[in-house]
Amino acid sequence: MLKLNNIYASYGNIDVLKGISMEIARNEIVAIIGANGAGKSTMLNTISGILRAKQGSIEFLGKNIDNLPPHTIVEMGISQAPEGRRIFPQLTVMENLEMGAYSRNFKFQISNFKSELEKIFQYFPILKERLKQTGGTLSGGEQQMLAIARALMARPKLLLLDEPSLGLAPMMVEKIFEIIEKINKEGVTVMLVEQNANAALMLANKGYVLETGMFVMHDDAGALLKSPQLRAAYLGEG
Numbered sequence: 001m002l003k004l005n006n007i008y009a010s011y012g013n014i015d016v017l018k019g020i021s022m023e024i025a026r027n028e029i030v031a032i033i034g035a036n037g038a039g040k041s042t043m044l045n046t047i048s049g050i051l052r053a054k055q056g057s058i059e060f061l062g063k064n065i066d067n068l069p070p071h072t073i074v075e076m077g078i079s080q081a082p083e084g085r086r087i088f089p090q091l092t093v094m095e096n097l098e099m100g101a102y103s104r105n106f107k108f109q110i111s112n113f114k115s116e117l118e119k120i121f122q123y124f125p126i127l128k129e130r131l132k133q134t135g136g137t138l139s140g141g142e143q144q145m146l147a148i149a150r151a152l153m154a155r156p157k158l159l160l161l162d163e164p165s166l167g168l169a170p171m172m173v174e175k176i177f178e179i180i181e182k183i184n185k186e187g188v189t190v191m192l193v194e195q196n197a198n199a200a201l202m203l204a205n206k207g208y209v210l211e212t213g214m215f216v217m218h219d220d221a222g223a224l225l226k227s228p229q230l231r232a233a234y235l236g237e238g
Contacts, residue, residue: 001190002047002158008135009046012175016042019056020214024158029180029190031200031221033234040193041083043210044160045189048080049073052210060158074103077157080094083166083193085147093127096135096146100153120149123179141172148179158189163198168182175202197234201225209234 002024009017012143016039034040047058049070051134058066065073072204079100088096096114097120121128126146130138145163151159161180165173168201177199182191201207201221209217209230217230224230 001014001061002191003030003057004047004058005057005059007058008054009042009051010054011042011051015054016213017046019214020210020213021056022208022215022218024189024191025188026157027184027187028203029184029192030191031197031204032191032210033195033197033200033230035045035195035222035234037212039213040210042213044080044082044142044162044193046163046189046210047073047160050080060110061194067101067186071103074156075156077153077155078160079151079156079158080160081144081147081151081162081164083162085140085143087138087143087150089147090134092132092134093138093146094131095098096150096192097127097206098154102149109149116153116155123152124180136200141168141176144168144172144176145179148176150182152183152188154189158191159183160191160193162193163190163195163201165194173199195234197230198225 004022005021007017007020008015032040042051048066057064060076060078061117088099095168109182127145127149130142135143138146164176166179180190181203190201190206204221207221207224208215
């Protein structure tokens with residue numbers, strides 16, 4: 001579904017991604033593990049078209065997308081829930097969800113929109129109770145649910161999730177990860193960027209470890225979980 005080939009990306013003169021390559025197959029959950037500053041968010045923003053790759057190519061469903069604008073990439077089927085949620089705090093929950101469907105509005109019938117909302121409410125029933133509430137007044141966990149729900153309103157084939165567990169209580173993290181698993185089982189491929197290596201790899205099919213802009217390990221998720229090197233570096237063992 002997605003193929004990154006020798007991607008370099010930078011901010012000014014600072015190289016952040018240094019020749020990364022990876023592949024994601026349809027219906028997989030792929031975990032990207034790494035410390036702060038490793039380049040995880042930069043990678044997602046490069047895939048989304050927010051940041052242009054300096055070198056290399058990105059293919060999505062066999063088409064090159066590395067020179068396309070972000071809105072076109074969303075329309076093709078890639079949607080991102082960014083780090084820090086980045087919801088519209090002054091807009092209501094309903095208005096945030098409407099913004100998620102914005103790229104589809106020109107061909108989006110009201111009946112379809114309502115059916116999409118009902119699907120969202122199956123994942124996140126609390127949002128149905130909060131529809132008229134402004135996003136900024138929601139709890140951290142509810143804002144994270146709204147960020148994922150807004151991304152899903154674009155009906156993505158590939159969902160990019162950037163640190164969905166950040167700042168959440170353990171019970172809420174467990175709930176969010178259960179929802180991610182359910183979304184994947186219903187046909188959405190997921191790229192999951194996480195510092196919570198254990199939770200991410202327990203959910204994922206395979207994983208990549210990113211350090212200072214380069215992949216230093218990649219394998220099936222189960223094999224990575226058993227890796228002494230990974231457990232020492234990211235799980236505080238050894």
